[in-house]
Amino acid sequence: MNDQLQPLKKQPRAGKSARSGTQDDIVYAHIFDAILEQRLAPGTKLSEEALGEIFGVSRTIIRRALSRLGHEGVVLLRPNRGAVVASPSVEEARQIFYARRMVEQAITELAVQHASAEQLAELRQMVSDERDSFARGDRGAGIRLSGEFHLKLAEAARNAPLVSFQRSLVSQTSLIIAQYESGSRSHCSYDEHNALIDAIEARNAEQAVTLMMHHMDHIDSKLNLDEDSASDDLHAVFSHVLQTRKKSSRSSTSR
Amino acid sequence: MNDQLQPLKKQPRAGKSARSGTQDDIVYAHIFDAILEQRLAPGTKLSEEALGEIFGVSRTIIRRALSRLGHEGVVLLRPNRGAVVASPSVEEARQIFYARRMVEQAITELAVQHASAEQLAELRQMVSDERDSFARGDRGAGIRLSGEFHLKLAEAARNAPLVSFQRSLVSQTSLIIAQYESGSRSHCSYDEHNALIDAIEARNAEQAVTLMMHHMDHIDSKLNLDEDSASDDLHAVFSHVLQTRKKSSRSSTSR
DNA sequence: GGACATTCGCTTGTGTACAATGACCTGGTC
DNA sequence: GACCAGGTCATTGTACACAAGCGAATGTCC
Numbered sequence: 001m002n003d004q005l006q007p008l009k010k011q012p013r014a015g016k017s018a019r020s021g022t023q024d025d026i027v028y029a030h031i032f033d034a035i036l037e038q039r040l041a042p043g044t045k046l047s048e049e050a051l052g053e054i055f056g057v058s059r060t061i062i063r064r065a066l067s068r069l070g071h072e073g074v075v076l077l078r079p080n081r082g083a084v085v086a087s088p089s090v091e092e093a094r095q096i097f098y099a100r101r102m103v104e105q106a107i108t109e110l111a112v113q114h115a116s117a118e119q120l121a122e123l124r125q126m127v128s129d130e131r132d133s134f135a136r137g138d139r140g141a142g143i144r145l146s147g148e149f150h151l152k153l154a155e156a157a158r159n160a161p162l163v164s165f166q167r168s169l170v171s172q173t174s175l176i177i178a179q180y181e182s183g184s185r186s187h188c189s190y191d192e193h194n195a196l197i198d199a200i201e202a203r204n205a206e207q208a209v210t211l212m213m214h215h216m217d218h219i220d221s222k223l224n225l226d227e228d229s230a231s232d233d234l235h236a237v238f239s240h241v242l243q244t245r246k247k248s249s250r251s252s253t254s255r
Numbered sequence: 256m257n258d259q260l261q262p263l264k265k266q267p268r269a270g271k272s273a274r275s276g277t278q279d280d281i282v283y284a285h286i287f288d289a290i291l292e293q294r295l296a297p298g299t300k301l302s303e304e305a306l307g308e309i310f311g312v313s314r315t316i317i318r319r320a321l322s323r324l325g326h327e328g329v330v331l332l333r334p335n336r337g338a339v340v341a342s343p344s345v346e347e348a349r350q351i352f353y354a355r356r357m358v359e360q361a362i363t364e365l366a367v368q369h370a371s372a373e374q375l376a377e378l379r380q381m382v383s384d385e386r387d388s389f390a391r392g393d394r395g396a397g398i399r400l401s402g403e404f405h406l407k408l409a410e411a412a413r414n415a416p417l418v419s420f421q422r423s424l425v426s427q428t429s430l431i432i433a434q435y436e437s438g439s440r441s442h443c444s445y446d447e448h449n450a451l452i453d454a455i456e457a458r459n460a461e462q463a464v465t466l467m468m469h470h471m472d473h474i475d476s477k478l479n480l481d482e483d484s485a486s487d488d489l490h491a492v493f494s495h496v497l498q499t500r501k502k503s504s505r506s507s508t509s510r
Numbered sequence: 511g512g513a514c515a516t517t518c519g520c521t522t523g524t525g526t527a528c529a530a531t532g533a534c535c536t537g538g539t540c
Numbered sequence: 541g542a543c544c545a546g547g548t549c550a551t552t553g554t555a556c557a558c559a560a561g562c563g564a565a566t567g568t569c570c
Binding site: 022064067068071073079092095096098099102103106158159160161162164165168169172 | 350351354415423
Binding site: 022023024057058059060061079080081 | 523524525526530531532533
């Protein structure tokens, strides 16, 4: 199921991305990526003990990672009842998209001013990777890279608070897409990303912002957030019920 | 010194604001308030054991509260070296103000659309309390209420992600003011707050936004964020030394 | 006399045991 | 037959004990 989530034991701290190698961050990053890649569906119960066993660490570490994810809004922490992958309501989705539109606009303007040649090259590389992933049929990686593109762009804007806010918004957006996407089309077309980089590189703020806003339009036009999505909404609201039923049908084997 | 920070022991969970009564939140709220009231200076070391003793809880609780504060940017968590109250650099302050301007504008527009009569009444009450505090000479409470006004306004905008981002920005702004304010003037004049409520109540978005932007201008015009603030910056950088010296002169009595 | 290395002590990082709370199941009654 | 009450169980909440890391002080060597 989740072949990415291998027990990590006490790695010699050589792997992973260098200094981010505290067990804490590893667990956080794995769960975060799993959500971005939509391998963890909204509503999924995240048991501390189970995760601890999977990652080979104690509940302490898991708890910290979950707490962090909870603070970013991608995980819902219910006191005394454990953590589940958040399942945003339509109203919450609207709020997130509103905030995201605002942030993306600011980020785009700042990126036009501050993005370095090196950062632009990195962005192009990411778009390239994204295209490859979709071409390869690896939809999960494509979605993750698409999200990371927007994160990287936020970094190019050189505004730390915006980056952390954007991180929260992008991951929540990924959850929303997981719940509400109507078609099977890729939700973030890489050619739009490329056009955006072109405008930024040309230091054309007006065009860059226009492209970004259109990009946002395209993203939520692919979702069923409109008023007629009641049925879909119901389905989303009760997704945790479905999840629970799946779980209980398997739990008979454990005890 | 901090008479607010009484040991809370195992309260029958009756006190405090109802369901937010987990020890976790109490500790968090107390430290948060202390920072907003500027009773905790930037750079102050936040020892887990000391705080645990003060609040009468174990380090586990303290650690969680600090982690949360760290995620909001008001506390700096240095791995293996403990937590200190963050002391934003001039550059960080600029980034925070940029983000805040953006958020306040969005919040103002949304508040004009969504603020209920009840919320407007609450806001007026807060401004009134704020005025009283300053009149009473309680500068700390005044500053806190001033910050809470902006938080309440964010709630009136009915956008959860913006509220949590605003929370982070407001508390960091408080830190910046603590470090960089030039005069002893109140940093947030309540008459501007009142005028803002008037415009919102009249559902005049354009005027409300204009007032809010001027309000932001006034706030950072009172700060020494201009390039000539090097000396002030130095003072801020070494504020933790002063704090440490104060603390060690008192520590002989405790143990 | 100064600079470097080693050791000591304090603080934080992590794991684990116990307590408490909520969910589920079973039994009884209306 | 359905609903309510009680008990049991699993899961989370908290505290504590041990391990590890960093900083500071001291001693030695140059």
